[in-house]
Amino acid sequence: MEYAVNHDTECKLQKSEYSFSDYFDIEELQKIQDLFSEATGVASIITEPDGTPITEPSGFCDLCNEIRRTEQGFIHCKNSDAIIGKTNEDGPILHRCYSGGLLDAGASIIVEGKHIANWLIGQVFDEDQPIEPLEAYAASIGLADEVFRRGLAKVKRMSKVQFESVSKFLFQNAQMISRYAKNNLELQRELNKRIQHEHEIEKLNLELEEKSREINKFFDISSDLFSITDIRGNFYRYNKAWKSLLGYTEEDLKEMRYQDYLHPDDLYEYYQVMKQIEESGKNIGFTPRFRHKDGSYRYLEWSCIKEGRYYYSADRDITQRMEAEAAAKETEQTLKESEERFRTIFEQYPIGIALVDTENHKINQANNKFIRIVGRGIDEINEMNWMEFTHPDDLEAEVELWDSFLGGAISSYNINKRYLRPDSGYVWANLTVSKVEADPTEGKKHILMLEDITRRKRAEEEILYYSYHDQLTGLFNRRYFEEEIQKLDKRENLPLSIIVGDVNGFKLFNDAFGHKQGDLLLKRIASIIRSECRPDDIVFRWSGDEFVILLPSTDLDETALLVDRIRENCSQVLINDVSIHISFGWDVKKDPNQSTQEVMTSAENQMYMNKVVESEGLRGSIIKTVINTLHEKSPREEKHSQRVSNISQSIGKALQLSEMELNKLKAVGLLHDxxxxxxEGSILDKAGALTQKEYDEIKKHPEIGFRILNSSEDMQELAEVTLCHHERWDGTGYPKGLRGEEIPILSRIVSIADSYDAMTSDRPYRRALSKEESINQIKKHAGSQFDARIAKIFVDAVVPELQ
Structure with missing residues (x-):
């Protein structure tokens, strides 16, 4: 019996808020009820537990209809229906109707302990029952004798024993319906869980992609100049702001070096700063002038750090700010003449400005932008020392500058620093401190100018992070390895051990379970390796499924113990019922004169030798797991594969193939799908017609099966047979479009066995064909879909022997 489940919401399933119509096609069930009534002769109807009809009545007799039209008869019938409609899990309820004593029965339909419907039958006259009580009842309710006699003649007659058998059959049907409904409910719950998990994984992937796009977008759309250069100033990468801010074309930028854009008077300081960066590796900045293509110059705040062979520069146009500083000085000089104008400019200026008493550090004036940046009011700031809300990591650098400023060694300074905010966060700001030429009677003063650069700094940090880290696992990448190995290649780090690991069967795992599961496996491996390493050890993702570990001050025995711990922890982790196996190789550098590349190569060679030994058995294990997973996902596929294997062997015997070929047929029959x-399981078990997209997905399974089996040396001979079992004799099959003898004979045999079993078995989208119909289809397509010779031997010699 086909049935349908109402897919309203997951909430409805969890709360068991379901009704009979949620599970069944009422029109289809009406047909079954009508046929049941017609076959047995009894009246039949399905109702809600409260008696509300779900289906239309089947086979109701005229006599009962006439009785129900009377007031007393209707009451008696309803009371009788209530009795046979009671909840009962042990069997049908039989009862003589209060309306004259006709036999009725009812069976409860119960799903997960909830009574959802009744199947009621009856209006049967017991052959051993005297007619007089029925005549008396008809007369008592005012039914005309002629109407009574005419209706009684049409009432179904049978023995009570026969009616009890019909009732038991009815009860079995009701139980079967209850089981179907429960199984379908459980299936829907599982399906909804899988859909929810898939949506969550998809959401995480989309968030990761969006984060990467945001970083690249910020790099390109930022109004600041970002660039990566080498020591000679040759550009490795630059953003669009170089063209929009300075007016140069793409061709200009390719022909010029970084220093070519600087004002000639700033070149000496530029080379001095570059020398300091080269020696210290620290971020050092200054404010050079950059030449616009039209010949004018713009002030840019220049910051640079060195990582490896490259210099990462960030330049912000501060021409406006430099002009603001000049304007601020001019405003100070004319303050007494134009107080109101100054206040307007001061408050509305796009950067934070504050006027401070140098002696007591109290702020005399600050604009709203300044207060918003530091997150504190003037009164609160004046009660604190500026060091109290400066980030501890920035204190040393600014204290040194502040002391020079107070001592008169410098008249101003500029620094990027972090201000601690009251909400426990912090804000990055570019701070400029300058002396103010004020009236000596008012004491010394200086001006603070703040620009919020938090977004820029965070963007720089993210760009730097992803340039040295693998996005999937969070481990360091190969680029970082090339730089870090040079730093560690020193006498104080000896012995320096290198471990190389390669995941066994990773390509097979990806082919079988998909790239999402493959990504999950790599992340779990990365997590295990990290957890077993010491803080000074460095872990890298070397390539797709390879990992490298650098172990300073570690000998071979310690390295071997670490490898054992990683292997043990990996083997205890199951992903899709497959345990993780990694082949490792390792070596140690003891002599300062030994090349680290030699050690790396030795570790790789050892790893590859171990991989040859370890991989083959693992591939077979993964293939067995794949088979078990497929059969758990679709038990129907397991039974189908067993039958195809048996039928294929029978055809092979009829063709007098060798014992070796028969063994191959046995195996490939079990593995062909x-x-x-x-x-997707939803496609395999779909009850309706497949869409073109779904059919294209189904057609991929021979190639997927080929890749899985071909990965194991023991099963490579079966891989080609599996690949070709959907090829057709006329060349219109898939995936390769082979024709005739080009198709391996074992594939031609499996094709017939597969098709015959599919036709003679129930499928979600249709019922099984009869044996005769299936044979006719094999004959009809012999010479087009099937090898005609093998098809004839199958029909003549094999089919008669099949059960």
């Missing part, structure tokens, strides 16, 4: 592990 292993590629369906890569097809």
């Amino acid at each position: 292993i590629g369906k592990i890569g097809v």
Whole structure:
């Protein structure tokens, strides 16, 4: 019996808020009820537990209809229906109707302990029952004798024993319906869980992609100049602001070096700063002038750090700010003449400005932008020392500058620093401190100018992070390895051990379970390796499925113990019922004169030798797991594969193939659909017609199966047979479009066995064909879909022997 489940919401499933119509096609059930009534002769109807009809009555007799039209008869019938409609899990309820004593029965339909419907039958006259009580009842309710006699003649007659058998059959049907409904409910719950998990994984992937796009977008759309250069000033990468801010074309930028854009008077300081960066590796900045293509110059605040062979520069146009500083000085000089004008400019200026008493550090004036940046009011700031809300990591650098400023060694300074905010966060700001030429009677003063650069700093940090880290696992990448190995290659780090690891069977795992599961496996491996390493050890993702570990001050025995711990922890982790196996190789550098590349190569060679020994058995294990997973996902596929294997062997025997070929047929029959592990279960078990997109997915399973089996040396001979079992004799099959003898004979045999079993078995989208119908289809397509010779031997010699 086909049935349908109402897919309203997951909430409805969890709360068990379901009704009979949520599970069944009422029109289809009406047909079954009508046929049941017609076959047995009894009246039949399905109702809600409260008696509300779900289906239309089937086979109701005229006599009962006439009785129900009377007031007393209707009451008696309803009371009788209530009795046979009571909840009962042990069997049908039989009862003589209060309306004259006709036999009625009812069976409860119960799902997960909830009574959802009744199947009621009856209006049967017991052959051993005297007619007089029925005549008397008809007369008592005012039914005309002629109407009574005419209706009684049409009432179904049978023995009570026969009616009890019909009732038991009814009860079995009701129980079967209850089981179908429960199974379908459980299936829907599982399906909804899977859909929810898939949506969550998809959401995480989209968030990761969006984060990466945001970083690249910020790099390109930022109004600041970002660039990566080498020591000679040759550009490795630059953003669009170089063209929009300075007016140069793409061709200009390719022909010029970084220093070519600087004002000639700033070149000496530029080379001095570059020398300091080279020696210290610290971020050092100054404010050079950059030449616009039209010949004018713009002030840019220049910051640079060195990582490896490259210099990462960030330049912000501060021409406006430099002009603001000049304007601020001019405003100070004319303050007494134009107080109101100054206040307007001061408050509305786009950067934070504050006027401070140098002696007592109290702020005399601050604009709103300044207060918003530091997150504190003037009164609160004046009660604190500026060091109290400066980030501890920035104190040393600014204290040194502040002391020079107070001592008169410098008249101003500029620094990027972090201000601690009252909410426990912090804000990055570019701070400029300058002396103010004021009236000596008013004491010394200086001006603070703040620009919020938090977004820029965070963007720089993210760009730097992803240039040295693998986005999937968070481990360091190969680029970082090339730089870090040079730093560690020193006498004080000896012995320096290198471990190289390669995940066994990773490509097979990806082919079988998909790239999402493959990514999950790599992340779990990265997590295990990290957890077993010491703080000074460095872990890298070397390539797709390879990892490298650098172990300073570690000998071979310690390295071997670490490898054992990683292997042990990996083997205890199951992903899709497959345990993680990694082949490792390692070596140690003891002599300062030994090349680290030699050690790396030795570790790789050892790893590859171990991989040859360890991989083959693992591939077979993964293939067995794939088969088990497929059969758990679709038990129907397991039974189908067993039958195809048996039928294929029978055809092989009829063709007098060798024992070796028969063994291959046995195996390939069991494995021919292993590629369906890569097809969604919803497609495999779909009850309706497949869409073109779904059919294209189904057609991929021979190739997926080929890749899975071909990965194991023991199963490579079966891989080609599996690949070709959907090829057709006329060349219109898939995936390769082979024709005739080009198709391996074992594939031609499996094709017939597969098709015959599919036709003679129930499928979600249709019922099984009869044996005769299936044979006719094999004959009809012999010479087009099937090898005609093998098809004839199958029909003549094999089919008669099949059960």
